[in-house]
Amino acid sequence: NAGVTQTPKFRVLKTGQSMTLLCAQDMNHEYMYWYRQDPGMGLRLIHYSVGEGTTAKGEVPDGYNVSRLKKQNFLLGLESAAPSQTSVYFCASTPLYGTQETQYFGPGTRLLVL
Amino acid sequence: DQQVKQNSPSLSVQEGRISILNCDYTNSMFDYFLWYKKYPAEGPTFLISISSIKDKNEDGRFTVFLNKSAKHLSLHIVPSQPGDSAVYFCAASESASKLTFGTGTRLQVTL
Secondary structure: OOOEEEEOOEEEEOOOOOEEEEEEEOOOOOEEEEEEEEOOOEEEEEEEEOOOOOOEEOOOOOOOEEEOOOOOEEEEEEOOOOHHHOEEEEEEEEOOOOOHHHOEEOOOEEEEEO | OOOEEOOOOEEEEEOOOOEEEEEEEOOOOOOEEEEEEEOOOOOOEEEEEEEOOOOEEEEOOEEEEEEOOOOEEEEEEOOOOHHHOEEEEEEEEEEOOEEEEOOOEEEEEEO
16 A cells, blocks of 8 residues: 655756646545645645546646646646745645545655756 | 634644644634644544534644634644644635645644
């Protein structure tokens, strides 16, 4: 039982390049989330999904797209990376009938956009 | 607009003493509050929570206090241990599916 995993762990991009961050969970959770963590800003919600095939915008969705084609995977895409997207990205998941405290986080992906 | 605020970016406490981490919120619709702990290069992990119908919740060395009239909550760690050194995030929820996080407080417990 790996919990929540994220790939890659670290990536360097040039401005304008695209990439996809992968989040996978093996706990059969319904809800999945993408956050970014920046110094002095805490964790901010980018997009989230309440089930397979559904996505919704969070607090800071601009410049990102997401897809939830399979229940266990939640992909975060950057179509044209910008230096402002340099951050640490965390994925999290929670079961449908769990309480708010059962949000499980992955180890994070550190992204540097030059 | 930051709905959940942690005004102290860092805190240093001696081992064995009490650590008090504070959090303020502005949204009166928040009904559930949580503290997460984060070590470097790891994701946040859940520490303790409290419902808005309570004013205190205790779990071992960790106690969370909620003052709804002041829109303030605090996390007390007694006694503090070196392994408690981490970044602590306060979070609040008004629905089961979304959390709003504070900016975090870095706690350092010194020997």
